[in-house]
Amino acid sequence: MSAKCAGSGALVFSMLSESTSPSRRRSKAGAISVTTNVMSNPQIINNTFVDNVTTDAGGGTIFTDNEIFIANNIFHGDSRAFRQNSGAAYTLQDNNFQDQTVSLALVGGSDYSTVADLNVLSDASGNTEFNEGFVNSGGSTDADFHLSDQSDLIDAITCVSAPIVDYDDQDRPQGASCDVGADEWTLSADTVFIDGFEDGDTTAWSDISP
Ligand SMILES: [Ca+2]
Ligand SMILES: [Ca+2]
Numbered sequence: 001m002s003a004k005c006a007g008s009g010a011l012v013f014s015m016l017s018e019s020t021s022p023s024r025r026r027s028k029a030g031a032i033s034v035t036t037n038v039m040s041n042p043q044i045i046n047n048t049f050v051d052n053v054t055t056d057a058g059g060g061t062i063f064t065d066n067e068i069f070i071a072n073n074i075f076h077g078d079s080r081a082f083r084q085n086s087g088a089a090y091t092l093q094d095n096n097f098q099d100q101t102v103s104l105a106l107v108g109g110s111d112y113s114t115v116a117d118l119n120v121l122s123d124a125s126g127n128t129e130f131n132e133g134f135v136n137s138g139g140s141t142d143a144d145f146h147l148s149d150q151s152d153l154i155d156a157i158t159c160v161s162a163p164i165v166d167y168d169d170q171d172r173p174q175g176a177s178c179d180v181g182a183d184e185w186t187l188s189a190d191t192v193f194i195d196g197f198e199d200g201d202t203t204a205w206s207d208i209s210p
Contacts, residue, residue, distance in 0.1 A: 028059035030078055036065040036086070043069040045161050046172075048145050048182040050137075051077040053101075060106060064088050070095060071161045074132055074145075074153070074181035080106055092118065094126040094157045096180045128156070132181070146183045153180035 030052030034042055044062060052061040060083030061075060062068070067089040075081035076098045082105040084090050090107070097104045103111035104118055104127075112118040115127045133151030135144040146168075147153060159178040166172050166184035173179075174186040 027056040028054055028083065029063035030054045030059065030061040032062045034062070034064040034066045034068055036088075041067045041069060043071070043161070044073060045069075046072045046163055046166070046178075046180075046182060048074040048167075049076065049078060049081070050074075050143075050145055053077075053079045057102075058106070059083055064090065069093075069161075072157055072178070072180055074098075075100065075104075076132060076134075076137070076145075080104070080111075082106070084108065090123055092121075092124040092127055093161075094128075094180065096128045096130055096132065096153055096156075098129060098132060126157070128152075128180075130156070145181075147179060147181065147185040149185070149187075151179075151185065154185045156180050 031049055032044065049061050054060060054063075060080040061078045062070060062081065063083045063085060065086045065088055069091045070082065071091065071093040073095045075095060078100050080102040081095070081097055081100055082090075082092060084105070084107045087108070092105065097115060100113075103113045104115065105112045105124075107118075107121060107124075112121075115129050118124045118127055130152035132145075132153055133148045135146045135148045136142055137145065155173075155175050155177040157178050157180055159173050162172055162178045164172055166179075167182040168184075170184055170186060172184040174184050179185050
């Protein structure tokens with residue numbers, strides 16, 4: 001799991017509206033654009049979005065003119081994760097935000113830059129700003145956006161809205177509850193020591209004899 005998208009078009013969720021220039025629409029939506037009357041209440045649940053920047057100052061990773069339900073997602077490194085347009089009804093629930101360069105969300109014409117401010121809105125709740133603890137959030141060739149055992153997002157949410165399998169086709173939940181994002185964390189089958197000792201990682205071990 002290492003796909004990243006800079007600029008438009010990781011996934012275009014709907015047809016572009018005839019009244020909106022396609023190029024302008026793509027510049028406003030880093031990943032998903034939802035236009036009016038395309039479908040009833042689309043749901044964006046348990047995804048991991050990384051570096052879906054927009055080229056338009058009024059854009060967001062998700063840009064919507066339509067009612068939308070957004071829950072349990074990771075938004076990392078975007079310019080702005082969510083843009084509500086035209087007063088569209090929305091739900092922002094149990095999403096995690098990190099490293100947005102403009103704001104977390106533009107709602108009702110106002111930018112919200114912290115989850116403390118965002119969660120005051122009646123249609124936003126449980127959103128967090130934890131460190132995701134990705135396996136490797138580095139360069140595009142070696143990035144791995146699975147959760148590591150150090151992630152604060154493991155077992156962080158309920159499973160009420162969550163899909164029953166994760167990105168890896170593993171059952172969800174693993175452990176006590178569901179994880180935020182596309183990956184449900186689990187120990188790999190060949191893991192013996194959680195600190196990676198059997199793979200040669202001795203950093204967690206002391207070389208001082210008792
Ligand atoms: Ca879990
Ligand atoms: Ca998994």
